[in-house]
Amino acid sequence: MTASLRLGIAGLGTVGIGVVKIVRQQATLLSARTGTQITISAVSARTKGKDRGVSLAGYDWEDDPVKLATRDDLDVYVELMGGTDGPAKASVEAALKAGKDVVTANKAMLAVHGQALAELAEEHGRVIRYEAAVAGGIPVIKALTEGLAGNEITRVMGVMNGTCNYILTRMEKAGLTYEEAFAEADGLGYVEADPTLDVGGIDAGHKLAILSAIAFGTKPDFDGIELEGITRVSIEDIRAAADMEYRIKLLGVAQRTGRGLEQRMQPCLVPANSPLGQLEGGTNMVVIEGHAVEQIVLRGPGAGEGPTASAVMGDVCDIARGFRLPVFGQPATTLEAAKSARSELPAPYYLRMTLLDKPGALAKIAAILGNSGISIDRMRQYGHDDTNAPVLIVTHKTSRAALDEALAAMGQTDVVMAPPVALRIEHV
Amino acid sequence: MTASLRLGIAGLGTVGIGVVKIVRQQATLLSARTGTQITISAVSARTKGKDRGVSLAGYDWEDDPVKLATRDDLDVYVELMGGTDGPAKASVEAALKAGKDVVTANKAMLAVHGQALAELAEEHGRVIRYEAAVAGGIPVIKALTEGLAGNEITRVMGVMNGTCNYILTRMEKAGLTYEEAFAEADGLGYVEADPTLDVGGIDAGHKLAILSAIAFGTKPDFDGIELEGITRVSIEDIRAAADMEYRIKLLGVAQRTGRGLEQRMQPCLVPANSPLGQLEGGTNMVVIEGHAVEQIVLRGPGAGEGPTASAVMGDVCDIARGFRLPVFGQPATTLEAAKSARSELPAPYYLRMTLLDKPGALAKIAAILGNSGISIDRMRQYGHDDTNAPVLIVTHKTSRAALDEALAAMGQTDVVMAPPVALRIEHV
Numbered sequence: 001m002t003a004s005l006r007l008g009i010a011g012l013g014t015v016g017i018g019v020v021k022i023v024r025q026q027a028t029l030l031s032a033r034t035g036t037q038i039t040i041s042a043v044s045a046r047t048k049g050k051d052r053g054v055s056l057a058g059y060d061w062e063d064d065p066v067k068l069a070t071r072d073d074l075d076v077y078v079e080l081m082g083g084t085d086g087p088a089k090a091s092v093e094a095a096l097k098a099g100k101d102v103v104t105a106n107k108a109m110l111a112v113h114g115q116a117l118a119e120l121a122e123e124h125g126r127v128i129r130y131e132a133a134v135a136g137g138i139p140v141i142k143a144l145t146e147g148l149a150g151n152e153i154t155r156v157m158g159v160m161n162g163t164c165n166y167i168l169t170r171m172e173k174a175g176l177t178y179e180e181a182f183a184e185a186d187g188l189g190y191v192e193a194d195p196t197l198d199v200g201g202i203d204a205g206h207k208l209a210i211l212s213a214i215a216f217g218t219k220p221d222f223d224g225i226e227l228e229g230i231t232r233v234s235i236e237d238i239r240a241a242a243d244m245e246y247r248i249k250l251l252g253v254a255q256r257t258g259r260g261l262e263q264r265m266q267p268c269l270v271p272a273n274s275p276l277g278q279l280e281g282g283t284n285m286v287v288i289e290g291h292a293v294e295q296i297v298l299r300g301p302g303a304g305e306g307p308t309a310s311a312v313m314g315d316v317c318d319i320a321r322g323f324r325l326p327v328f329g330q331p332a333t334t335l336e337a338a339k340s341a342r343s344e345l346p347a348p349y350y351l352r353m354t355l356l357d358k359p360g361a362l363a364k365i366a367a368i369l370g371n372s373g374i375s376i377d378r379m380r381q382y383g384h385d386d387t388n389a390p391v392l393i394v395t396h397k398t399s400r401a402a403l404d405e406a407l408a409a410m411g412q413t414d415v416v417m418a419p420p421v422a423l424r425i426e427h428v
Numbered sequence: 429m430t431a432s433l434r435l436g437i438a439g440l441g442t443v444g445i446g447v448v449k450i451v452r453q454q455a456t457l458l459s460a461r462t463g464t465q466i467t468i469s470a471v472s473a474r475t476k477g478k479d480r481g482v483s484l485a486g487y488d489w490e491d492d493p494v495k496l497a498t499r500d501d502l503d504v505y506v507e508l509m510g511g512t513d514g515p516a517k518a519s520v521e522a523a524l525k526a527g528k529d530v531v532t533a534n535k536a537m538l539a540v541h542g543q544a545l546a547e548l549a550e551e552h553g554r555v556i557r558y559e560a561a562v563a564g565g566i567p568v569i570k571a572l573t574e575g576l577a578g579n580e581i582t583r584v585m586g587v588m589n590g591t592c593n594y595i596l597t598r599m600e601k602a603g604l605t606y607e608e609a610f611a612e613a614d615g616l617g618y619v620e621a622d623p624t625l626d627v628g629g630i631d632a633g634h635k636l637a638i639l640s641a642i643a644f645g646t647k648p649d650f651d652g653i654e655l656e657g658i659t660r661v662s663i664e665d666i667r668a669a670a671d672m673e674y675r676i677k678l679l680g681v682a683q684r685t686g687r688g689l690e691q692r693m694q695p696c697l698v699p700a701n702s703p704l705g706q707l708e709g710g711t712n713m714v715v716i717e718g719h720a721v722e723q724i725v726l727r728g729p730g731a732g733e734g735p736t737a738s739a740v741m742g743d744v745c746d747i748a749r750g751f752r753l754p755v756f757g758q759p760a761t762t763l764e765a766a767k768s769a770r771s772e773l774p775a776p777y778y779l780r781m782t783l784l785d786k787p788g789a790l791a792k793i794a795a796i797l798g799n800s801g802i803s804i805d806r807m808r809q810y811g812h813d814d815t816n817a818p819v820l821i822v823t824h825k826t827s828r829a830a831l832d833e834a835l836a837a838m839g840q841t842d843v844v845m846a847p848p849v850a851l852r853i854e855h856v
Contacts, residue, residue, distance in 0.1 A: 018720065022578050022720060026578065026579075026580060029580060029645075030577075030578065032645065032758045032762055033577050033757055033758050034577070035759070131575065137720075137721040137722065137724060138724055139570075139571045139574070139575025139576065139724070142567075142570060142571070142574060142575045143567045143570070143571065143575075146567070146570060146742060146745065146746060146749075146751075147559065147567025147570045147571075147739075147742045148567065148738060148742060149458075149461050149462070149741065149742055149745035149746075150450050150454065150458065150737070150738050150740075150741025150742055150744070150745060151454075151738055151741075152454060152457060217457075217460065273706075275703075275706075275727065278701075278703075278706070290738060291734070292446065292450060292565075292734035292735065292737055292738040292741070293565040293728065293729070293734060293735050293738035293739075294565065294728070294729050294732075294734060294735055295728060295729070296565060296566060296567070296726070296727070296728040297725075297726075297727040297728065298724070298725075298726055298727075299703065299724070299725040299726075299727070300721065300722070300723060300724040300725065301721070301722050301723070304722075306719070306720035306721060306722060307720065307721050307722055309578070309720055310576060310578050310579055310718065310720040310721035311575075311721075312578075313577065313578025313579075313720070314574060314575045314576060314577055314578055316578070317574065317577035317578060318574060318577075321574075321751070321752075321753050322750075322751075322752070323574075323749070323750075323751045324749075324750070325749050329461055330460045330461050331463070334460055
């Protein structure tokens with residue numbers, strides 16, 4: 001036991017402290033498994049004095065993460081501060097240039113600057129590992145990049161934001177409105193300081209951009225994602241979906257189509273009895289489909305001290321074992337620019353609308369759908385007390401373009417009381 | 429692109445042919461991902477002339493796998509013949525001694541001879557990789573050995589024999605008896621030539637022994653597994669379990685207890701709405717619990733050409749990328765001998781019995797359970813036409829020893845018509 005691997009950790013929040021705990025408490029296990037003494041040389045965080053519930057004795061302190069990242073007594077720089085730019089990016093760049101490997105949990109930085117960082121890393125012969133950036137404790141980056149390396153990946157799907165899934169689950173189970181469920185999640189500390197990151201689908205979109213790059217050999221393309229959050233999901237839709245044996249999930253889907261790479265992160269209906277439909281609370285799930293493996297489903301905690309630290313330490317152990325591979329699984333210079341294709345593939349859709357209750361109203365809607373070549377799979381009209389009739393329609397597969405045409409035509413009629421809700425249905 | 433990795437494949441059944449197809453059809457993808465030209469130098473199988481639906485042109489043929497394994501133009505020996513001993517073991521040993529890395533799907537060989545083979549491999553500085561040996565296409569060996577390397581693993585569970593799960597699912601869904609469901613599975617080609625391997629739980633037990641070794645740093649100990657197959661699972665138990673919202677699965681569980689390593693592969697009841705309970709047909713599922721990661725659930729096809737070849741190729745790609753690690757995740761010489769502990773941990777149990785329908789019969793049973801310190805959680809007596817009353821009992825947690833004592837005492841009474849069925853209940 002002579003080999004050693006010296007870490008510098010920037011960011012001592014939940015995840016950083018989780019990593020310190022594992023390094024301190026599992027030293028015997030880690031050295032048995034990696035043949036290496038994994039130690040911490042120095043740490044950095046915003047506030048020095050704070051009691052963090054674990055001893056930092058023996059670690060040097062750096063106020064400046066860039067200084068930390070370039071220390072001579074460091075082999076691996078562990079970036080756990082977060083943020084797309086700023087100190088996170090500056091310190092990671094500094095670490096790579098100084099010849100350090102990098103482990104990070106920073107999905108935003110990788111989704112937006114991943115290509116440039118990967119090129120920089122590979123130019124300097126360094127690795128960037130980021131298992132903790134996607135789906136918390138689930139070793140999904142490893143599964144996709146390594147375990148399934150023999151597959152042409154055909155589709156990647158996932159529920160990857162625990163906060164959104166918690167809110168949607170609470171709306172369904174407790175009958176809460178979106179606002180009530182959001183307030184509850186916020187009170188429990190589940191929501192980011194900028195809530196848009198969670199409920200706007202941005203955080204989940206960052207994760208999808210990373211998975212897409214690996215799966216399809218394309219440059220990470222966060223801007224190419226068709227992105228919609230959960231803020232417009234209503235309790236009426238949750239209930240109506242449940243009534244038709246569906247559940248609404250903030251679902252990410254990436255797949256190649258004839259025209260390019262389709263990446264979507266949006267509220268979708270999934271069958272209530274499917275693995276995705278049964279996913280509750282903060283748990284994450286990723287579905288990977290490949291030409292050989294068919295379908296793999298991975299499920300686990302999407303956040304939290306232990307799970308995220310577990311993912312960081314998996315990366316650290318890989319580096320200790322000498323595993324080295326390009327950041328996105330193949331050299332960054334060989335990644336293609338993604339040609340983004342917006343929802344080209346047809347799908348069934350869920351439509352909810354309120355019709356004026358007068359003779360011929362439903363016939364008008366049915367005619368409009370027919371004119372756009374959309375056929376109806378299931379339709380329900382609910383009992384009602386006033387002059388408005390709630391109507392649900394599940395269509396057969398249709399293109400988004402045909403659907404948009406039909407929705408526009410409905411708006412021209414005098415029977416639709418408000419813009420209809422249209423949500424895609426994904427069968428897994 | 430100068431590096432190359434040359435394979436020799438022994439065994440051209442379903443999996444072998446699947447591997448040949450991936451190497452031939454995905455050459456561009458494989459070289460992009462590994463920076464290595466992966467080629468096949470030679471192959472071996474029992475029958476040479478046979479049409480296997482894929483061209484073997486350009487590959488040398490060897491009748492003798494040992495000769496194949498030791499060829500000079502080979503970097504990796506891929507053993508896909510199967511069998512605990514015989515040509516599989518002889519050729520793997522020869523390959524390691526000749527300085528070749530080994531990739532195999534052979535669970536029986538590893539469960540029984542894994543320790544000796546690992547020592548041999550590490551003595552010669554070679555790796556043995558075996559992702560395909562456990563749970564088909566699911567990259568579970570990788571998740572456990574690498575992704576979760578920062579965890580003290582606390583429990584590993586799994587449904588890992590698709591044939592058994594198919595039979596149990598068909599019994600429940602179609603109301604078939606065990607014999608009928610077995611015949612159906614056999615007709616579909618799902619059952620091994622020696623059916624005991626499947627329905628006797630041996631195949632699944634081999635897989636559990638491998639997972640245990642990695643999880644707990646112990647020598648593979650197949651003989652230490654408390655092993656029971658599904659041949660005694662009756663349609664009555666399937667129905668009664670369903671009635672109490674459970675499903676019966678052939679479930680493997682490995683965990684450390686105060687007294688040693690508990691390894692069980694036996695029919696268990698799991699909640700019908702749990703991930704394991706919802707698993708149907710030939711799909712496999714593995715649950716891994718660790719001190720940091722909490723719980724990860726992995727699900728995917730447990731067998732078949734594509735999925736198993738995907739797992740083999742994951743290993744080949746790792747070797748091409750230069751990833752090297754000890755066979756069971758830490759050096760074979762550091763693995764402890766497993767001290768096997770038989771069902772020490774208390775659990776709830778399901779009991780089904782037929783009582784003579786006379787006053788006081790049920791009271792006698794309840795008294796016997798009480799005397800053994802076992803309390804009843806739920807009890808059901810079913811309507812009946814004759815003098816016998818079917819009774820189901822779900823106990824609170826009890827030790828197996830207390831339960832065995834109670835079962836023995838029940839046998840001494842004059843009210844129990846046949847030995848009661850007792851199955852463990854696992855909550856995941």
